[in-house]
Every structure is written in structure tokens, then in C-alpha cells.
Amino acid sequence: MASDGIPRLAVTIPLAVIVGLLVGSFLNVVVYRVPLGLSVTKPRSFCPTCDRQLKWWENVPVVSWVALRGRCHTCHEPISARYPLVELSTGIIFGLTTWGWHGTIVAAGYCTLAAGMMAVGLIEFGGRRSPLSVAAIATVIGLVIVVVGAGWQHHWRIAGGSLVGTAVAVLVFSVLRTTDPDCEDPRGHGRSALLIAGCWLGGLGWASIALGATLWIVAYFLCMVGAWSMAGQPTGPTPAPAPARAERPVLTTPLVSALAVAMAASLIAGG
Numbered sequence: 001m002a003s004d005g006i007p008r009l010a011v012t013i014p015l016a017v018i019v020g021l022l023v024g025s026f027l028n029v030v031v032y033r034v035p036l037g038l039s040v041t042k043p044r045s046f047c048p049t050c051d052r053q054l055k056w057w058e059n060v061p062v063v064s065w066v067a068l069r070g071r072c073h074t075c076h077e078p079i080s081a082r083y084p085l086v087e088l089s090t091g092i093i094f095g096l097t098t099w100g101w102h103g104t105i106v107a108a109g110y111c112t113l114a115a116g117m118m119a120v121g122l123i124e125f126g127g128r129r130s131p132l133s134v135a136a137i138a139t140v141i142g143l144v145i146v147v148v149g150a151g152w153q154h155h156w157r158i159a160g161g162s163l164v165g166t167a168v169a170v171l172v173f174s175v176l177r178t179t180d181p182d183c184e185d186p187r188g189h190g191r192s193a194l195l196i197a198g199c200w201l202g203g204l205g206w207a208s209i210a211l212g213a214t215l216w217i218v219a220y221f222l223c224m225v226g227a228w229s230m231a232g233q234p235t236g237p238t239p240a241p242a243p244a245r246a247e248r249p250v251l252t253t254p255l256v257s258a259l260a261v262a263m264a265a266s267l268i269a270g271g
């Protein structure tokens, strides 16, 4: 897309990684607080063990966790490695997305969608239901940025495709909600991620969609095999009943995990 690719990327990729690390830090807050109905802005981050509010230098993404050797400065209780891992992976995904989309404005839109997808995925992986608001906010913000950014550069196929993709996803999601409002089937958990997926896939070219779809099918199959084997069921041709146990949240949300894998991989093919 961009003719001045190298100089622009030399600025935008490091910037995207830094923003990604900060967004990852925010995602940790969202994932912990939103399912509990708590505010994401107040109070500031605190240690869940000793309740002490964290100083700014204890809150630097990844660096603080490494410097404090994964323990709280005051109570010395271990801090989960999940926090720096989420921050790091968000930084990497933002960097890759920016690289894949040549550091354009559209890249910022796809970074937003990726952050939303990660939030939904992490909440569902934690065994809780992600509120529709998380996916809806990410989709609206991501869609606006993608459409404005693509329109700015006269990439009307990306702008139009994102709008059509989102509209189709909203339709599918509405039908799913009408037919199964409570969504008892654990395989359907995280289906609000469909909204993000629709916007995302709509803007991609056919080759990227084909790559994403292939990876999605493979990831979905692997997740189902994993779910069956974890549930002690044979993985033969007879479909085993979907495990509905809360203690296996990771494997009961193959929809989200499959979408996340498909999207992460399609990033590089994008643009």
C-alpha cells in the first residue's frame, strides 16, 4: 500500500508496540473488573492480596513484573505471569498488525479489533461470560477507524467490506440471540466476538479470508479434540456431547480461541 514503507514503519511499529503494551495493561483491568460489574477507571490498580494501591513504577507493562520478580513489592505474594503475558502479546499483535497494514490508519482500526477480541477471549477463558458491551464497543471504534482510514486512502473495498461484514455479523448474532438467548451450549460462549470477526474479515482480501478460514477450521477441530479428550471422551467419529464444566473454561470456548487464532494469523496476510 505505502510507497514510503520503511521509514514510516520504523516509526509506527515501535509506537504500536508501546501502545499495545499499555492497551494490554488496560485489558488486564477490563478482563478482571468488567465481568464483576466494577468500574474500569476507579479505583486505580491494586494488589489483590494486600489491597494496596500500586505506585506508577509497579504498573509499567512487563518491566515492573520482571523487576519485581513476579511478586508484590509489599506482601511478596506472587503476581500471575498472565499479566505480563497479556501485555507482551498485545504489544506483539499490535506490532504485527501495524507491519501487516503498512503502518496506515487502518492498522489502528485492526489493533482495536484485536484488543476487543483478546478481551472477549480472556474473559471467556476465565470462565465468565463477556458482556456484549465489550465486543460492541471494540467493533464500533474499530469499524469507524477502518472505514475512515480506508476511505482516506480511497480503499473503498476495505471500507465497504468492513461495513458489509459488520452488518452480516450483527444479523447472524441477532438471530443467534433470538433463537438461543441464554446460550447454554458452551461452544457458543464468546459469540459476541462474531461482531468483531465480521468487521475484521469484511475488510480482508479473499486470500486472507481463505487463510483465516483454514486456520479457523484447524483451530476449531483441535479445540474440540482437546475438549473431548479432557472430558475423557473418545475422540472417534462419534460426536461426544459438549462438556459443560466450568472448570475447563479454556477448552469450552473454542469459538473465541479459533477466531483469535484465525485473526492473529490473518494479520500478516492483511493489507
Ligand SMILES: [Zn+2]
Residues within 6 Å of the ligand: 047, 048, 049, 050, 051, 052, 072, 073, 074, 075, 076, 077
Ligand atoms: Zn500485595
